Amino acid sequence: MTRTLFHNGTVWTGTGTTAGALSIRDGRIEALGAEAQARPADEIVDLQGGLLLPAFGDGHCHPDHAGFEAMGPRIRDRGSVEEIVEEVRRYAAAHPEAEWIIGASYDATLAPGGMFDARWLDAAVPGRPVVLRAWDYHTVWCNTEAMRRAGLDAATPDPPRGAFARRDDGELLGMMFEWDAVDAVLGAAPARTTADLVRALAIATEAYAAAGVTWIQDAWVEHRAIEAYLEAARQGLLATRVNLGLRADPERWRDQLAEFAADRERVRALGGDRLTANTVKFFVDGILESRTASLLAPYSDDPCTRGMPLWPYEELLEALTAVDKMGLQAHLHAIGDAGVRAGLDAIEHVTAVNGPRDRRPVIAHVQVLDEADLPRFAELGVIANLQPLWARTDPAMTELTIPRIGAGRAARQYLIGSLLRAGAHVAFGSDWPVTDHRPLAGMPVAVTRENAEREPAGGWLPEERIDFDAALSAYTAGVAYQAFAERERGSLSPGKVADLVWLDRDVRQMDPHDIADRSAVRGTWLAGTRTFISPERSGI
Template sequence: MTTIHFSGGTIWRGAGAPTARSLLVQGGVVVAFDDEADAAAVAARAAGPVESVDLGGGFLMPSFGDGHAHPLFGGLEAEGPAVRDCRTVDEIVAAVAEYAAAHPGEEWIVGASYDPSLVEEGLFDARWLDAAVADRPVVLRAYDYHTVWVNSRALELAGIDAETPEPVLGEIMRRADGTPLGTLREWGAVELVLDAAGVRPADERMRALRRAGEYYLERGVTWVQDAWVEPGDVDSYLEAAERGILPVRFNLALYADPRRFAEQLPVIRESRRRVDALGSPMLTANTVKFFADGVIESETGALLEPYCSGLHDHGDRGLGMTVWEGDSLRDAVLAVDAAGFQVHIHAIGDAAVRQALDAVEHAIDANGPRDRRPVIAHAQLVDEADLGRFAELGAVACMQPLWAQLDPLMTVLTVPRLGRARADRQYRLRTIDSSGAVLSFGSDWPVSSGAPLDGLAIAVSRRTPDGVPEDGWTPEEILPVERALDAYSTAVAHQAFADEASTPWGRIEPGASADLVLLARDPRDTPAGDLARVPVLATYLAGSPRYRAAT
């Protein structure tokens, strides 16, 4: 049994718990602190080796969790053209051309994630990609993963032309003559090309999962909620778990589609059974994912009051897109809740948040009391009347702190669509936290950075990395640093039902799994502008050092 004695730094055990100066871990489990830990370490040395870890004045804390992410998507980005860091359309086109030349045998060129704010209204033309590759299909996902930009060959192979009707739950952006422009929004339209492209090869998906896990370990994360899992993805995760190549713990949120939910539910149940039967400590499938709406920047987020940008002839879309019409979300949530799943609902706009909370409330009333921990993800815009309902219903608000800043996505695409007054009511982190609700943090990686310290820097300042605005955007929503640390660790563990695990994690206390991250300095004493640059020195999973920074 491996014994590790940590000392020489600050050991932050979780919000509200006293800090410690030393820690003893045996067999991957926290045993003792301070004088008791020191004495136990001396006794343990008499029986066998003890690894001594000098924290070097650093800050040891419960490892981070990511309450909402898309690790398979993130891992796959490295398989295609490198467009994420491109800052102009010409740079993207050049990157695609370079990739195509280096991969002449690749039938479909699939990549991610381009910046939709580079072009007015986020409308990208197929002909621009044709200049890079005309003879093979090209599909690029925007970094919101709700939009794709394709070339003319991809439109042709997907059968999308001027006569193609608007798909259910999707939008084909068109030129004045009705021909498809090359930008497709939301599932119904995006799937037309992704289905034509087919599933990525198994070896690519294995590399992607390994790459995603390593990415997270380097950033101090040991548990990830994959928030959009299709049946083929379950196969990939099972294969990776069987091969022992999952570097961190994953919980799968199995995707529920309103167009085919009736036939999906038995498949969802079977997916959970298969994961449970494997019995891997690295993999669970306890959650079902719903989309209540789209995103604000595409005007598909569902709002209680119409968009005010005047950028489109809204017609009946002035309030955005409601994915589950009528009572269908309520009924579907009721069904998966009755089957014992946790629900995880993407809800961006205030109308979507209300619909999600109504569905959760209905499930509680109909199915009776139990420990559900339903998750409302994003909660970008919440009506005043709904702010207190998270705590009342026991719903976890899983929010993305990195988005609470006036970056180009916000200033170019979001604020013009909401208007300033409504825009200033977004991402009410402190209000929801103060309401008594559980506030957990997620990154939505690869939509945005998966590094918790990047998100924490914004949560405690509401400033861009350049320090704008000086006092923070909507500064009343700034979180105290310990609350932000808790939201990215202990609160994610609550979301994950970690306290019900045979060896719980998320806090440093006797009997808990030694899931730890060592930071080079104390984030509580670090200026917000420097938080994102605090080095992660080591990440431990059940006492095992899964990552150590190079020295």
């Protein structure tokens, strides 16, 4: 039996108290404070004045996408269309073996109205297909060769769940919005190999461990990715716990029910809790920037549309009810106020039909929330999974989002403070790679509602700011509750699993704007086992 003592810092327990030391034994917390100090230790971790707290979780992310972004082409941080095109050109030249060039995720604000032209990519790679996802992952920009290989041209009609951008003469521009249109292009590309998927998952979960995270919710898992997850787990390449959100397809969800059951059993057969498959993901609507999020009233800049519900409502009710009967947790993407209401109505229906149980449904994003629906989260036991980095005024918000929905609805966005005051369970996520996966990057925005330039002074929708303890809790106890694991993780007390993160300083005492760049994760422990230790000032 091995005992480890953490001392010479502050231990934030997540229960309203702090301590000066903590000891763990065989993967669980043994004691706090003076009692921990009094016991002999096999290993001592000097916190060097830093902060020890429950390890973070991420309640909504896409690790495979993030891993593939890291593998290239690297276009996320390019600051202009020209820089993106040059990186694609460089990557294509460096990888002559790649039949298709597939990358992500470009900044949609770099072209007027978020509209990008296939001809810009043609100039860089004329002979091979190029497909690039926008940072929202609901939109792609491709070159002419990709459309040719996919059999798309001016005569191709818009699909039921998607749209093709067109030039004035009706020719395809090279942009596809939402599922059917995006899949029309990507479906023509060779599928990722299991080996490539395993590599992407290893890259992503290692990055999460370095960020102090020990549990993540993959919120978009296709059936073909299950084998890669199983193989990564068998090889010991998952540096965090991962729960799989199996995507329900409106076109074939009845056939998927058997797949869901079989995939859950295959994962269970591995044993342990490093990999689970307890959740089904539903995309209720799209996104505001492409006018595909579902709104109660028409878009302010296009009164002819209220968005694009991705499920016929009766089908959504039937599918959710069937999944719930299987004992699986529902995880719904809902952006617009009509999408959120449809999700809440569907969950209410499921509860009435299937009866009470501890189901903990999740609605992720909750970008625009109608006032009448605010109390329903607590009433229905729905977890609001929010991405704090989105709750600020950045170019995407000012140039694309607010013009789409107008000032009135813009003031109903990301109501984190209101949801907490209404008694809702709130868990934070990143939607990585859409935005930064690091809790230390998201926390300052939740606390200040200001952007990197400290604007607007006092915060955007300042009444929705939350304090440090609430932000830390949303990343720890809130995510543990989402994972049905609050008895084991999410706070620090004797007997709980030793999922810990060590920060080099007490971020609660810092200027919030300095946290992302001037504080660091020094170590991460999953059930007492180090999954990350910084080589700098290790303290061990």
